[in-house]
Amino acid sequence: MHAIPITDASDERLADYRDLTDVALRRVIEPQGGLYIAESAKVIARALAAGHRPRSVLVQEKWLADLEDLLTDADTPVYVVAPDIAEALTGYAVHRGALASMHRPGLPPVAEVVADARLIVVLEDIVDHTNVGAIFRAAAGLGADAVLISPRCADPLYRRSVRVSMGTVFQVPWTRLPEWGEAREVLHGAGFELAALALADDAVPLDVFRARGPERVALMLGAEGDGLSRGALAAADTVVTIPMAGGVDSLNVAAASAVALWELRAR
Numbered sequence: 117m118h119a120i121p122i123t124d125a126s127d128e129r130l131a132d133y134r135d136l137t138d139v140a141l142r143r144v145i146e147p148q149g150g151l152y153i154a155e156s157a158k159v160i161a162r163a164l165a166a167g168h169r170p171r172s173v174l175v176q177e178k179w180l181a182d183l184e185d186l187l188t189d190a191d192t193p194v195y196v197v198a199p200d201i202a203e204a205l206t207g208y209a210v211h212r213g214a215l216a217s218m219h220r221p222g223l224p225p226v227a228e229v230v231a232d233a234r235l236i237v238v239l240e241d242i243v244d245h246t247n248v249g250a251i252f253r254a255a256a257g258l259g260a261d262a263v264l265i266s267p268r269c270a271d272p273l274y275r276r277s278v279r280v281s282m283g284t285v286f287q288v289p290w291t292r293l294p295e296w297g298e299a300r301e302v303l304h305g306a307g308f309e310l311a312a313l314a315l316a317d318d319a320v321p322l323d324v325f326r327a328r329g330p331e332r333v334a335l336m337l338g339a340e341g342d343g344l345s346r347g348a349l350a351a352a353d354t355v356v357t358i359p360m361a362g363g364v365d366s367l368n369v370a371a372a373s374a375v376a377l378w379e380l381r382a383r
Contacts, residue, residue: 117187119180119194125204130195132217133174135207152273154216154283157182162283163218171217176202179213220273223291226264226299230306233261235380238293238303238310238336240266240348242369247340248272249280250370256284258377263290264299264334300351308334312352313376314344315365319357322379335376337369 122130132151151171154163157179160170164186173194175183180196187194202210230236237260242248248270255263263272269292270277272285293299303310309330313322336352338344349355358367358375367375 117184117194118190118192119196121196123198123201125197125201129172129193130174130197130205132172133205133215150220152218152220152271152278153275154218155214155275155279157186157213159278159283160214160216161186162286163216166286168221168286169219171219173214173216174202174205174210175214176210182213224289226291226293226302227306229262229264229289229291230303230308234332234382235260235377236262236264236308236334237373237377238264238266238334239269240336240338240344241268241342242337242339243268243270244340245270245274245276246280247368247370248274249277249285251337251373252277252281252285252288252290254370254374254377255288256281258374259381260288260335260377263288264293265290266293266299267295296345296347296351303334306332308332309354310334310336310352312336312344312349312355313357313372314338314349314355315357316349316355319355321359322356322376323359325354325356326379333380335373335380337373340369 133153154160170192173183173187173192175194175196176199177196183194197205206215237251237255239248239251252263252272265272272290278285294302300310309332311325311333313335336344336348338348358372360366366372
């Protein structure tokens with residue numbers, strides 16, 4: 117491991133980690149710069165296991181030993197800093213051991229991601245990184261084969277999405293869809309029935325939809341509040357809903373994804 121002590125937060129070698137709390141800045145820099153930030157030794161381990169390459173690592177000395185078995189490539193610089201330097205650099209108290217600046221892999225084509233899939237999740241314009249991360253975790257834990265995201269959906273490799281997902285964004289195959297006009301044809305061509313999870317007068321209860329035994333399902337989820345767009349609903353083959361009680365009409369989108377994936381899982 118190539119450990120390099122650094123005592124100055126303004127050192128240009130640490131530029132990838134500067135001001136991580138500025139969400140708007142990171143949204144621009146991370147995708148376009150070909151980088152994303154992995155946080156904690158556990159998440160870094162999952163990224164490495166998925167074949168992703170680190171450009172550098174930032175760690176406090178007390179956690180250095182946790183990385184020794186992970187970072188076997190002597191060419192990857194491991195910047196060792198004091199806690200106050202880490203906080204001054206990132207803008208928050210770094211409690212999870214380490215940060216890694218990772219090279220972002222290219223996205224595969226949709227056809228490749230869904231080729232052998234039976235159940236996939238489609239996220240339309242979900243801009244909350246916490247929800248995106250939680251949905252990936254549900255997808256991994258409940259047997260979804262892939263996740264597809266719309267052009268305006270939040271980045272699954274944004275630091276908070278990765279952290280909330282517990283690194284499962286590296287486990288579940290995913291890529292971005294084109295706009296609905298093209299996306300619908302791509303998914304239909306692959307044999308998927310598009311099931312929009314939404315409130316509608318003609319919506320089919322989720323258990324009734326599952327009993328029909330659809331062979332391949334693309335479960336469509338929309339953003340909090342607005343839900344799925346009219347374009348998405350027009351593209352759907354079926355609108356499904358989770359029957360609710362207690363005067364509650366819907367769940368948080370991440371919770372709803374878990375309920376729906378549990379019902380639609382392979383049996």
